[in-house]
Amino acid sequence: MSELLRAELVRVAERLGADGIEFVLERPRDAGHGDLATNLAMVLARRERANPRKTAERVVGALQLPAGVVARTEIAGPGFINFWLAENQLVAAHRRILAEGGRYGWAESGPGLKVNVEFVSANPTGPLHVGHGRGAALGDAIASLLEAAGQRVTREFYINDAGVQIDRVAQSLWARIRQETGLPAEIPEGGYHGEYLRENARAVLAAEGPEFARLPDDEGVRRCRALALRIQREEQDRDLADFGVRFDVMTSEQAVYAAGRVDRALDLLAERGLTYESEGALWLRTTQFGDDKDRVLRKSDGSLTYLVPDVAYHLDKADRGFDRAIDVWGADHHGYIPRMRAVLLALGLPPEFFEVELVQLVKVVRGGEEVKMSKRSGEFVTLRDLVDEVGVDAARYFFLMKKGATPLDFDVDKAKKQTEENPVFYVQMAHARLSGIFRTAEREPESVTGDLDLGALSAPQDTELLKTIVAFPEAVAKAAREREPHRITAYLHDELGPVVHGWYHHTRAVGAPEGPATEQSRLLLARAARIVLANALGLLGISAPDRM
RNA sequence: GCGCCCUUAGCUCAAUUGGAUAGAGCAUUUGACUACGGAUCAAAAGGCUGGGGGUUCGAGUCCCUCAGGGCGCACCA
Numbered sequence: 175m176s177e178l179l180r181a182e183l184v185r186v187a188e189r190l191g192a193d194g195i196e197f198v199l200e201r202p203r204d205a206g207h208g209d210l211a212t213n214l215a216m217v218l219a220r221r222e223r224a225n226p227r228k229t230a231e232r233v234v235g236a237l238q239l240p241a242g243v244v245a246r247t248e249i250a251g252p253g254f255i256n257f258w259l260a261e262n263q264l265v266a267a268h269r270r271i272l273a274e275g276g277r278y279g280w281a282e283s284g285p286g287l288k289v290n291v292e293f294v295s296a297n298p299t300g301p302l303h304v305g306h307g308r309g310a311a312l313g314d315a316i317a318s319l320l321e322a323a324g325q326r327v328t329r330e331f332y333i334n335d336a337g338v339q340i341d342r343v344a345q346s347l348w349a350r351i352r353q354e355t356g357l358p359a360e361i362p363e364g365g366y367h368g369e370y371l372r373e374n375a376r377a378v379l380a381a382e383g384p385e386f387a388r389l390p391d392d393e394g395v396r397r398c399r400a401l402a403l404r405i406q407r408e409e410q411d412r413d414l415a416d417f418g419v420r421f422d423v424m425t426s427e428q429a430v431y432a433a434g435r436v437d438r439a440l441d442l443l444a445e446r447g448l449t450y451e452s453e454g455a456l457w458l459r460t461t462q463f464g465d466d467k468d469r470v471l472r473k474s475d476g477s478l479t480y481l482v483p484d485v486a487y488h489l490d491k492a493d494r495g496f497d498r499a500i501d502v503w504g505a506d507h508h509g510y511i512p513r514m515r516a517v518l519l520a521l522g523l524p525p526e527f528f529e530v531e532l533v534q535l536v537k538v539v540r541g542g543e544e545v546k547m548s549k550r551s552g553e554f555v556t557l558r559d560l561v562d563e564v565g566v567d568a569a570r571y572f573f574l575m576k577k578g579a580t581p582l583d584f585d586v587d588k589a590k591k592q593t594e595e596n597p598v599f600y601v602q603m604a605h606a607r608l609s610g611i612f613r614t615a616e617r618e619p620e621s622v623t624g625d626l627d628l629g630a631l632s633a634p635q636d637t638e639l640l641k642t643i644v645a646f647p648e649a650v651a652k653a654a655r656e657r658e659p660h661r662i663t664a665y666l667h668d669e670l671g672p673v674v675h676g677w678y679h680h681t682r683a684v685g686a687p688e689g690p691a692t693e694q695s696r697l698l699l700a701r702a703a704r705i706v707l708a709n710a711l712g713l714l715g716i717s718a719p720d721r722m
Numbered sequence: 723g724c725g726c727c728c729u730u731a732g733c734u735c736a737a738u739u740g741g742a743u744a745g746a747g748c749a750u751u752u753g754a755c756u757a758c759g760g761a762u763c764a765a766a767a768g769g770c771u772g773g774g775g776g777u778u779c780g781a782g783u784c785c786c787u788c789a790g791g792g793c794g795c796a797c798c799a
Contacts, residue, residue, distance in 0.1 A: 473797040
């Protein structure tokens with residue numbers, strides 16, 4: 175219905191000689207300002223240096239809407255135009271919720287963009303930490319939101335298995351294997367000291383036999399490289415699977431090299447005249463594309479910087495036909511964005527192709543104190559430890575409560591509470607209570623069908639609940655457009671949750687004192703609200719329990 | 723030194739991207755169950771949006787400046 179109104183406003187704007195003008199049509203914060211409001215008249219007036227209220231009168235006078243859509247129009251404040259929708263619009267919207275069910279909130283538009291969302295992409299050097307968990311929750315939710323917005327999404331994980339970090343973990347594992355059998359060995363400089371490598375060492379010895387530790391160092395390290403990679407990858411995959419995250423594509427850096435893509439990327443840059451030799455190194459003119467200094471591609475020792483495989487990998491994404499490559503990165507990589515963007519622009523990719531969503535640090539707090547490490551990792555809190563303590567639902571919800579770009583204090587005590595202080599509990603409780611209504615009624619929600627009788631929904635809480643659930647698709651579209659899942663947690667906790675609890679508290683569905691027509695309509699309302707709660711939670715990867 | 727992000731109620735955070743009277747939760751105070759789960763609800767109180775200047779019908783949001791905090795500035799990944 176807002177689409178219809180928007181289209182008509184666009185038509186009026188064109189008639190008033192303002193083609194393509196940008197204006198806002200949205201649900202006002204204050205319900206006293208109508209169901210929908212637009213600033214069109216003020217934008218027009220600014221352009222024409224006219225009185226906004228007079229312009230608003232012209233706009234309203236030119237509107238031609240079919241009967242039964244808008245009940246009332248008002249010009250208010252500095253020149254806002256407020257619309258009250260006709261009641262039958264709400265009945266129709268409710269009908270749509272029941273009809274679409276689990277897909278309510280999803281865009282109707284046809285095949286959208288092909289989007290690649292790359293996230294987590296942890297080095298295969300150890301278990302995932304809580305920061306990876308936040309990236310996983312955020313990337314997965316952004317992917318789900320984009321799917322809901324009608325786009326074709328691929329969830330991808332990039333395995334950095336060709337760099338020096340994997341050498342270090344191989345050397346570290348080799349040292350632990352020797353230590354386990356009483357042979358002298360030291361963890362190398364920059365190596366990994368976590369307890370988990372001791373576990374891995376014991377597992378390798380159990381599988382390969384104790385003589386494995388007596389191999390020459392170079393062969394031992396070489397074999398440890400493959401073993402460490404496999405062991406760490408398997409553990410990360412388990413961590414992710416248990417966190418409810420599933421990837422469509424795992425791409426390995428080694429495979430990017432093996433396919434010749436890295437050499438091809440270098441050739442392509444050279445062909446375009448973007449590289450030059452200086453001081454024995456090969457440089458890229460990223461400054462021509464907005465970077466603050468040129469960057470080295472091949473160091474004077476002949477090895478490549480990590481920029482080269484990263485560029486090759488993103489070219490590969492473009493070759494695979496993606497319109498967008500959205501990368502979820504740790505915030506410590508933000509300095510790396512300009513040069514990546516510069517290179518991709520230089521290679522002729524459109525500026526909107528490459529997008530980065532940053533994830534800030536997670537500080538785990540228990541009893542008011544920061545928790546700095548887990549026993550197993552030795553240096554960070556693992557995702558598994560956190561999930562074991564608070565559960566997947568609470569972990570995901572807390573990770574998604576704030577914008578990714580702001581630092582997060584994860585309050586473990588609060589996440590475990592079974593009271594309203596815990597936002598995820600509060601929201602899930604709303605769903606469980608609605609389910610409870612149907613238990614009491616001894617009916618399946620799906621068996622309650624038909625249209626709402628607005629005349630029978632006499633309580634103000636009825637109307638409030640109806641308007642709140644009808645606003646859900648707009649919230650999804652906005653969250654997808656902005657890549658901001660926290661808008662959905664905010665919708666759940668600040669809007670829908672309180673409205674459901676308030677409705678439940680103040681009105682009665684089963685055995686409604688107003689009579690059977692009211693009971694029927696309230697059951698229909700409860701069924702619809704339950705759908706919206708479940709869909710919103712589902713987008714975030716959180717369960718919607720019927721009992722708690 | 724340069725660049726990016728941040729500073730909003732006692733605390734943790736929002737604010738429809740420049741809109742109407744800056745909103746939630748926690749904490750505090752007061753009240754509400756013989757009813758679908760009181761694991762909840764209703765209400766009160768809490769603010770010079772870090773300071774100052776500017777842009778305009780209109781600024782938490784944009785620009786300048788000052789103060790405070792975080793991160794980044796490799797021929798590391």
